[in-house]
Amino acid sequence: MRLGSRAWAPVGSALLLLVALGGTAPLPAQAGTAGTAGTARSPAVVVGKLTGPGSLSDTPGRWQVKATDLGIMWDNGRGEVLAAFGDTFGADWEPPGANGGDWRSQVLLRSTDRDLSDGMTFSGAATDRQGHAKELIPSKKVDGDEITVIPTAGVSVGSRQHLAYMSVRHWGPPGQWDTNHAGIAFSDDNGQTWTTEGGPRWDNPGGTDPFQMAALVRRDGFVYLYGTPNGRAGAVHLARVPEDQVLSKDAYRYWTGTAWQSGPDTAAAPVVPAPAGELSVSYNDFTGRWLMTYLQGSDIVLRSAPDPTGPWSAPAVVASSADYPGLYGGFMHPWSSGPDLYLALSQWTPYNVYLTRITLSPDAGITNPNLVRDPGFERQSAGSPAAPWACHGNCGIDQATWGFTGDRNGFARHNSGWHDLHQVVEVEPDTTYTLAGWLRTSPNNDNGFLGVRVPGGSPVKEVNFRAVSAWTPFTVTFDSGSRTSVEVFAGIWTDNGDMWLQADEFSLVAS
Structure with a gap:
C-alpha cells in the first residue's frame, strides 16, 4: 500500500485533494471487514475525538500520537482510567489507514476525566522521553514472524495492572490475521513498564485457540476472561481465575456450558456464537446486567446477560459501518456504568479513535437513539446531497x-x-x-x-x-x-x- 503527501485547497464547489505518491506503509493494519457495509440505523452519538489531529487532548502535539486505534480502557484502582491503543504512528502519518514512521505497536494514555458528556481528556502517558508515548511491549515488526503485538484488554488487581495482548504473525485480508500466541503482561508502576515473562500464555500453533483476543472483567473475587480466536470470525468463550492468581495459567478454569473446568482451554464452550471480534465486557450497575460489545460482521453490537455465563440477549446494533465506514472496536469506558454508556470506536480512514455514547434502558436495551439519519453523510454516493439530506x-x-x-x-x-x-x-x-x-x-x-x-x-x-x-x-x-x-x-x-x-x-x- 503506497501513500504520500496530501494537501487541500478550496477549488470549485468543494475542496481539491492533491496526492503525490511515495513512501510505503509498513503493514496492512486492522481495517473493518471488507465488502459487508451494514444498513442498520446507528443509535450511537459521536461525543468527541480521542486521538489524532483535532483531538481534545492534542495527542499528536503532546505525545506524538497522530494516528492509532482501539482504546481499551480500564480503571487502575487509583482514580485513573488507563487506555491502551494499538499500532501508533507519529508526525509523518497521512490518511487513510496505518502508515508512516515512529511506529509503536501500542501506547498507553491516562485520564482522570469523569465528565464524558463533552468528550474525554487525557492527563498523561507512559513515555520514553518528554512528549513521546512509548511502546509498551516490544515487537519484532517482521511479517511472517511477528509483525506486531496488539493490546486486547486490561484490568487492575490491587496496585498491579494487567494487559492482555496478542502476538500477530501476519495481517491477512480485512478481518483476518494469524497470531503466534496471546498472553497477559503486568505492570507495577501504573503502566510505565510492562513484563511479559512469568505471565500466562495461550499458544496458537494450529490457528484455532479460542483465547487469542480477550476481554477482562474483575468481579466477586474473580477475573473473568472472555476470548475469541484470531480474526473476527470466531465465537466467544469464557474462563475465570481467582483475582490473586491472574498470572498463573494453571489457576484458570474454563466454562464448558455446565461447569468450570481446568485446562485445556479448548474444553471451553461458546457463550456467544460467531462471528465476534474486538470484545469489550463489563458489569453495568444501572441495569444490574453484564454487557458485551463487539464487531459482528460490519456492525458494533450490544448484548446483555444476568450472569457472566449468560444467557446473552440478542444483539442490538450500536453503530453501523454504513454510518462509520471501516469501524471496529467499541470498547466500554469503565466509569460509564449508568444509563449513558460511552465507548471508544475506531475508524480506518482517519485511523483514529472517537468517543461515542448510547443510552441504556433499565433492562439494558438501547433507548433515546440519534434521530438524524445518515448523520455523517457516509451513505451519500454522489457529489450532490440525496435523501434524507x-x-x-x-x-x-x-x-x-x-x-x-x-x-x-x-x-x-x-x-x-x-x-x-x-x-x-x-x-x-x-x-x-x-x-x-x-x-x-x-x-x-x-x-x-x-x-x-x-x-x-x-x-x-x-x-x-x-x-x-x-x-x-x-x-x-x-x-x-x-x-x-x-x-x-x-x-x-x-x-x-x-x-x-x-x-x-x-x-x-x-x-
Whole structure:
C-alpha cells in the first residue's frame, strides 16, 4: 500500500485533494471487514475525538500520537482510567489507514476525566522521553514472524495492572490475521513498564485457540476472561481465575456450558456464537446486567446477560459501518456504568479513535437513539446531497479524507446568498431535544448557523457563529412544542466573498 503527501485547497464547489505518491506503509493494519457495509440505523452519538489531529487532548502535539486505534480502557484502582491503543504512528502519518514512521505497536494514555458528556481528556502517558508515548511491549515488526503485538484488554488487581495482548504473525485480508500466541503482561508502576515473562500464555500453533483476543472483567473475587480466536470470525468463550492468581495459567478454569473446568482451554464452550471480534465486557450497575460489545460482521453490537455465563440477549446494533465506514472496536469506558454508556470506536480512514455514547434502558436495551439519519453523510454516493439530506443553494458531499469522521462530510459554498444542508426529523411533541453538529468554515466566514426550524419555514432555535478553523461541536437545545417534526440545518450567509462551511456528525436526542 503506497501513500504520500496530501494537501487541500478550496477549488470549485468543494475542496481539491492533491496526492503525490511515495513512501510505503509498513503493514496492512486492522481495517473493518471488507465488502459487508451494514444498513442498520446507528443509535450511537459521536461525543468527541480521542486521538489524532483535532483531538481534545492534542495527542499528536503532546505525545506524538497522530494516528492509532482501539482504546481499551480500564480503571487502575487509583482514580485513573488507563487506555491502551494499538499500532501508533507519529508526525509523518497521512490518511487513510496505518502508515508512516515512529511506529509503536501500542501506547498507553491516562485520564482522570469523569465528565464524558463533552468528550474525554487525557492527563498523561507512559513515555520514553518528554512528549513521546512509548511502546509498551516490544515487537519484532517482521511479517511472517511477528509483525506486531496488539493490546486486547486490561484490568487492575490491587496496585498491579494487567494487559492482555496478542502476538500477530501476519495481517491477512480485512478481518483476518494469524497470531503466534496471546498472553497477559503486568505492570507495577501504573503502566510505565510492562513484563511479559512469568505471565500466562495461550499458544496458537494450529490457528484455532479460542483465547487469542480477550476481554477482562474483575468481579466477586474473580477475573473473568472472555476470548475469541484470531480474526473476527470466531465465537466467544469464557474462563475465570481467582483475582490473586491472574498470572498463573494453571489457576484458570474454563466454562464448558455446565461447569468450570481446568485446562485445556479448548474444553471451553461458546457463550456467544460467531462471528465476534474486538470484545469489550463489563458489569453495568444501572441495569444490574453484564454487557458485551463487539464487531459482528460490519456492525458494533450490544448484548446483555444476568450472569457472566449468560444467557446473552440478542444483539442490538450500536453503530453501523454504513454510518462509520471501516469501524471496529467499541470498547466500554469503565466509569460509564449508568444509563449513558460511552465507548471508544475506531475508524480506518482517519485511523483514529472517537468517543461515542448510547443510552441504556433499565433492562439494558438501547433507548433515546440519534434521530438524524445518515448523520455523517457516509451513505451519500454522489457529489450532490440525496435523501434524507437536501440542499438550499449550492451544497455538496466531500468524498475525501478531511471529514471529522469517516470518508465523507457535507458542505455549502458560494459567494452570495443563503446556502444550507437540511433534513426533516420526526420528534415527539412537548419534548426537550438537543441538536449537535460538528462544523468548520473558511477563514472569512462571518455568518454561519446551526439550528432547527419549522419544515420549510422559520427557525425554532439556532446558534450563530463566525469563522471556525478546526472541527468544532455546536449545540442547540429546544422544546418541540406541538410539533411532530422539525428541520435540522447548517448554513451560511455568503456575503463576504467566497465562503464555505463543512458539516459532519449531526445528532438529535431527547435531553
